[in-house]
Amino acid sequence: MTTETVSSNPTPAEARRGLGRVTLEVRQRMPAWKHGLILALSLSCGLAIGVAVLWASGVAPKGIYEEFVLYTFFNAKGLANVLVECTPLILVGLSAAMAFRVQFWNIGLEGQLILGGMGAAFFALNDIGPPETRLALMLIGGLAGGALWTVIPLLLKLKLNVNEIISTLLLNYVAFQLLQDRLYGAWQDPDRFPHSPQLESVERLPRIGFGDVDSGIWVALAAGIVVWWLIQRARIGLFMTFVGSNARMSKAIGLPVTAVVAGSVLLSGALSGLAGFVVVAGQEYRLTTTFSGGYLFSGIVIAFLARNNPLAAVVVAFLLGGLYVGGQSIQIFYNLPAGVIDLLQAIIVMSVTASELFVRYRIIWRRA
Amino acid sequence: MGIALSLRDITKTFDGRPALDRVSLDIEWGMVHALLGENGAGKSTLMNIVAGLYAQDEGAVFLEDTELTDNDPSQAKARGIGMVHQHFKLVTPFTVAENILLANPQGAYGAGLRKTRELIAEQSDKLGFGLDPDARIDTLSVAEQQRAEIIKVLLGGARIIILDEPTAVLTDEEARALLSTMRVVAEHGAAVVLVTHKLHEVPAYTDTVTVMRGGKKIATTTSKDATPADLTKMMVGSAIADVQHRPPTEHGIVLEVQDITLNRIDGASALNGLGMTVRGGEIYGVAGVGGNGQTELAAALVGLDRVDGGHILMDGENVTEADVRALRQRGIAFVPAERMVYGLAEDMSVADNYVIAGVDRGEFGNAVWTRRGRIAAATQDAISEFEIAGAAPATRAGLLSGGNAQKLVLARELRGDARLLIVHSPTRGLDVRACAAVHRVLIEARDRGAGVVLISEDLDEILKISDRIGVINRGRIVGEFTAPADRHEVGALMVGHA
Numbered sequence: 001m002t003t004e005t006v007s008s009n010p011t012p013a014e015a016r017r018g019l020g021r022v023t024l025e026v027r028q029r030m031p032a033w034k035h036g037l038i039l040a041l042s043l044s045c046g047l048a049i050g051v052a053v054l055w056a057s058g059v060a061p062k063g064i065y066e067e068f069v070l071y072t073f074f075n076a077k078g079l080a081n082v083l084v085e086c087t088p089l090i091l092v093g094l095s096a097a098m099a100f101r102v103q104f105w106n107i108g109l110e111g112q113l114i115l116g117g118m119g120a121a122f123f124a125l126n127d128i129g130p131p132e133t134r135l136a137l138m139l140i141g142g143l144a145g146g147a148l149w150t151v152i153p154l155l156l157k158l159k160l161n162v163n164e165i166i167s168t169l170l171l172n173y174v175a176f177q178l179l180q181d182r183l184y185g186a187w188q189d190p191d192r193f194p195h196s197p198q199l200e201s202v203e204r205l206p207r208i209g210f211g212d213v214d215s216g217i218w219v220a221l222a223a224g225i226v227v228w229w230l231i232q233r234a235r236i237g238l239f240m241t242f243v244g245s246n247a248r249m250s251k252a253i254g255l256p257v258t259a260v261v262a263g264s265v266l267l268s269g270a271l272s273g274l275a276g277f278v279v280v281a282g283q284e285y286r287l288t289t290t291f292s293g294g295y296l297f298s299g300i301v302i303a304f305l306a307r308n309n310p311l312a313a314v315v316v317a318f319l320l321g322g323l324y325v326g327g328q329s330i331q332i333f334y335n336l337p338a339g340v341i342d343l344l345q346a347i348i349v350m351s352v353t354a355s356e357l358f359v360r361y362r363i364i365w366r367r368a
Numbered sequence: 369m370g371i372a373l374s375l376r377d378i379t380k381t382f383d384g385r386p387a388l389d390r391v392s393l394d395i396e397w398g399m400v401h402a403l404l405g406e407n408g409a410g411k412s413t414l415m416n417i418v419a420g421l422y423a424q425d426e427g428a429v430f431l432e433d434t435e436l437t438d439n440d441p442s443q444a445k446a447r448g449i450g451m452v453h454q455h456f457k458l459v460t461p462f463t464v465a466e467n468i469l470l471a472n473p474q475g476a477y478g479a480g481l482r483k484t485r486e487l488i489a490e491q492s493d494k495l496g497f498g499l500d501p502d503a504r505i506d507t508l509s510v511a512e513q514q515r516a517e518i519i520k521v522l523l524g525g526a527r528i529i530i531l532d533e534p535t536a537v538l539t540d541e542e543a544r545a546l547l548s549t550m551r552v553v554a555e556h557g558a559a560v561v562l563v564t565h566k567l568h569e570v571p572a573y574t575d576t577v578t579v580m581r582g583g584k585k586i587a588t589t590t591s592k593d594a595t596p597a598d599l600t601k602m603m604v605g606s607a608i609a610d611v612q613h614r615p616p617t618e619h620g621i622v623l624e625v626q627d628i629t630l631n632r633i634d635g636a637s638a639l640n641g642l643g644m645t646v647r648g649g650e651i652y653g654v655a656g657v658g659g660n661g662q663t664e665l666a667a668a669l670v671g672l673d674r675v676d677g678g679h680i681l682m683d684g685e686n687v688t689e690a691d692v693r694a695l696r697q698r699g700i701a702f703v704p705a706e707r708m709v710y711g712l713a714e715d716m717s718v719a720d721n722y723v724i725a726g727v728d729r730g731e732f733g734n735a736v737w738t739r740r741g742r743i744a745a746a747t748q749d750a751i752s753e754f755e756i757a758g759a760a761p762a763t764r765a766g767l768l769s770g771g772n773a774q775k776l777v778l779a780r781e782l783r784g785d786a787r788l789l790i791v792h793s794p795t796r797g798l799d800v801r802a803c804a805a806v807h808r809v810l811i812e813a814r815d816r817g818a819g820v821v822l823i824s825e826d827l828d829e830i831l832k833i834s835d836r837i838g839v840i841n842r843g844r845i846v847g848e849f850t851a852p853a854d855r856h857e858v859g860a861l862m863v864g865h866a
Binding site: 023025233234235236237238241242245248251253254255256364 | 382422423440670672691692693695696697702704709710711712713714715716720724725727728733734735736737738
């Protein structure tokens with residue numbers, strides 16, 4: 001056997017040198033601290049752009065700091081407002097995370113929230129049961145209403161493989177029409193405005209003694225803990241993660257895939273319904289035509305930024321609540337349009353999304 | 369004939385891990401050059417540098433006498449370097465001609481497509497490929513898709529043709545045809561690089577062989593002078609002991625398959641009155657050319673697919689209607705052919721993938737509380753026992769190499785003391801050492817008394833470890849052999865139109 005090692009000298013070629021170029025290489029792995037650093041940097045980048053936009057609209061950095069940090073998080077009244085704001089946000093964020101975890105794209109959070117509010121209102125407006133159990137029944141009504149609104153898309157998905165993005169989205173409009181039907185009909189307030197009569201005091205979530213904050217915040221935090229336990233510690237949570245990660249493999253290994261998906265989606269609907277309950281019983285004290293507004297996008301944004309992690313969803317919902325509260329005062333005191341908050345939210349989401357590039361790829365810039 | 373390509377001291381690291389360490393190599397015109405090595409030896413990385421997909425950290429690539437600076441995929445293509453990757457770069461709903469036109473634009477679409485079709489037909493004739501330019505990619509077999517890739521590269525003007533593990537997805541017959549074709553291409557003056565880990569392809573179909581190991585070049589030698597033993601030693605670093613055969617102990621019948629039929633969704637018959645009997649303590653090899661019902665047989669046996677007729681009995685009980693979950697509770701384990709699709713969830717950790725079936729059985733805490741500590745400890749044990757290299761419990765499963773991923777699947781499937789193991793193409797794409805490890809595990813399971821059904825398109829593998837062999841042809845077992853079986857008799861039944 002002849003073995004030769006190649007070691008002849010190459011003829012020096014005429015090297016053409018360019019100006020250098022950028023190449024992308026797929027990363028093999030990334031340590032957690034680096035991942036965290038990239039996220040933090042992209043978040044700061046988004047915030048910096050947000051500050052720049054506000055500055056350009058006439059809000060000085062000092063004003064931005066005061067409105068979004070000082071008077072929002074480090075001021076009792078502001079903090080109370082944030083807690084009120086984030087109560088339903090936590091619940092819709094958890095709802096979205098729950099469904100997204102099994103790759104069920106529930107875009108029907110708002111419809112489920114409406115049905116939850118209506119479920120709660122049903123028990124309140126019809127004075128069902130003794131006053132002591134009224135709130136408990138309303139809570140159950142909220143859970144059931146939200147869960148019920150996922151049944152149709154769920155069956156369509158599991159039996160006929162109908163795309164749930166379409167079915168859940170369209171059912172939002174159906175839910176809204178149902179709400180209108182009630183508010184212009186049987187549940188209309190005697191004052192003839194399109195809202196229900198006010199709830200009685202036993203039907204309202206009590207205040208916790210900190211600003212306007214009601215006990216809905218305890219409901220939301222309890223939901224956070226329950227969802228954390230379900231996903232991170234209960235057996236079903238591991239199943240959910242597997243089904244979401246690779247449904248075919250889950251089936252081949254004998255996991256009850258259909259049951260896991262159905263359970264997660266029903267629970268997702270129930271959490272949105274619970275959000276409807278806390279808005280109606282803790283904040284609005286009646287059904288209105290507008291009480292569901294905006295929670296669909298907020299829920300999706302929270303679940304996305306939290307990477308479907310329940311504890312992170314609670315934190316993100318809290319911070320987003322701060323953004324909304326700060327944004328409201330900016331609108332009032334600096335006379336800015338309402339779209340500004342949406343703009344800030346979008347900039348942050350886009351920055352975090354863009355950071356994925358740096359997580360997946362290493363970027364090499366070569367100088368010639 | 370002269371040097372086509374010359375690599376000098378190529379070094380490349382990924383995230384601090386060295387992949388190539390000062391590799392130098394000459395590729396000659398008119399030759400088929402085998403680049404031999406285990407998975408992870410750096411063969412593909414080296415060729416990806418030549419094709420411009422990666423940039424080397426140090427070292428230089430010379431095409432004849434010109435150094436390739438600023439090499440990138442389009443530059444490499446323009447200079448006549450073409451690579452057929454392991455994962456084909458074809459747009460599935462498009463036809464062969466459309467795909468090739470996309471890669472090699474010919475001016476106006478209509479005229480270009482006509483011209484491309486002619487060129488394909490001509491090239492396909494010359495190579496004996498029999499490829500229809502108007503066939504949609506998703507209607508083609510893997511072998512035909514590969515031919516489309518090769519024609520794409522040739523029509524792109526490639527004179528240096530790199531094939532990355534081309535035979536990993538082919539049957540014996542298809543592989544022989546492909547390798548002979550590539551010899552012809554080389555004889556016409558091109559330089560062909562064959563990246564492979566299959567030893568037996570080297571002497572018959574290549575002129576020169578370079579062995580790589582651990583990112584280093586070990587040696588370059590003339591193919592006809594290289595003995596398999598020498599090559600193995602260079603690839604692996606030390607010789608691997610042959611698998612020891614032991615006569616199987618006598619156990620009861622675990623699996624009885626009676627006359628099952630199964631139709632595909634399109635109505636075509638996949639299983640057509642298939643029957644077989646498997647005892648505990650034996651490896652029953654199902655040999656056959658791919659596409660004769662192997663996939664459907666595996667799916668039917670593990671409960672993923674319901675048969676249309678016939679019966680399946682496990683331990684004498686009728687389980688024809690049982691689903692995956694029920695069968696697993698009875699002690700069936702499954703090592704699927706597509707391990708990253710049906711075997712592992714690649715975004716989940718090694719630990720989660722290892723314990724998921726056990727968690728389902730209630731081994732790691734109850735329904736309301738999972739014992740994370742126990743999971744980590746058990747996974748660590750499995751990693752040492754099955755020698756899963758480069759894995760910690762928290763490692764993402766998708767980062768494991770093919771061999772280690774397969775060891776992880778086996779570790780999980782054997783954890784529950786399975787009585788019946790359904791194994792489909794367990795060593796596809798694995799290197800010599802990983803193959804040996806997988807076979808050892810299967811034999812250990814057999815010796816423990818489990819029945820093993822080994823469905824494989826690799827006849828060497830079947831002959832090596834099976835105790836009995838059934839030949840599957842057109843959806844039925846057309847003949848059975850007891851080991852040691854005659855290779856030619858088995859092969860004749862595999863291709864016969866019985």
